[in-house]
Amino acid sequence: MRALAALMFIASGHLYAQEFHLPFAGRWFVMQGGDTLNVNEHMRVTAQWYGVDFAKVGGPSRRALVKSTGTTVSDFYSWDEPVLSPVDGEVAATVNELPDNELGSKDPSNPAGNFVVIKAASNRYAYVAHLRRGSITVKPGQRVSSGQQVGNCGNSGNSDFPHIHMHVQDTATFNVGTGQNIEFTRISVELSGKQFDSVTWPLTRGIFVSNK
Secondary structure (H helix, E strand, O other), rough: OOOEEEEEEEEOEEEEEEOOOOOOOOOOEEOOOOOOOOOOOOHHHHHHHOEEEEEEOEEOOOOEEEEEOOOOOOHHOOOOOOOOEEEEEEEEEEEEOOOOOOOOOOOOOOOOOOOEEEEEEEEEEEEEEEEOOOOOOOOOOOOEEEOOOOEEEEEOOOOOOOOOOEEEEEOOOOOOOOEOOOEEEEEEEOOEEEEEEEEEOOOOOOOEEOOO
């Protein structure tokens, strides 16, 4: 049985399917993802294993990261885009007041920047990070549904241009524990010029994805 995208867990004697979805609308590029260092720098940090970085693309080619020169954060297609909850669950923590970086600069002392963490199960905590300062719309203890907006894409934390970072770990504390290898369900994928619709896939660097 496949038990990744729909992670299976038992609660009160019942078996539940836990689906993860992409944390955005539209077409985005997977900049980091996969299970080896040659495609995913997150594999250097145990708690962020299998983490994914997404950047929105657009323009005539549907592959451009920026609208024109790319000299400001607002020129990136990702900037200020709605960030969606990737899973049903409860908000465990948020950070909302860190500044967004100028292009080319980072804040390594606050690697996640502004973020939302969602408890999907007792050992599944989904982090969405690098959100825009002041954009987070949810609070700890609040129940959220998959697809519900939780903030906007920014450039906070250890990020040098606007994008969304997501990983799932087995503890609530950032960078403590082990990253979980999930798949995303009901997505469209473009790989090497070929299109696959309404599929369930693990993500790796170099593909274009959107929610179906």
